[in-house]
Amino acid sequence: MANTDIKIVTKTTVSCNGNTSSSGHPNVFLTLDAHTHEVTCPYCSQKFKLDPNAKVSAGH
Numbered sequence: 001m002a003n004t005d006i007k008i009v010t011k012t013t014v015s016c017n018g019n020t021s022s023s024g025h026p027n028v029f030l031t032l033d034a035h036t037h038e039v040t041c042p043y044c045s046q047k048f049k050l051d052p053n054a055k056v057s058a059g060h
């Protein structure tokens, strides 16, 4: 099993329930870091990264 897989997402908020691991964990919502556009799930260490082509409102 590759543990360096990064899930590419198109939203700055993602949910994770650890379904990539054998045990799983309660569903949690994670917010991507505003600067790195990445977040790592504290439960299963799944990495999420924002799709660079995703259109995210910058709040201007």
Ligand SMILES: [Zn+2]
Pocket (backbone or CB within 6 Å): 016, 017, 018, 019, 025, 041, 042, 043, 044, 045, 046
């Ligand atoms: Zn997780």
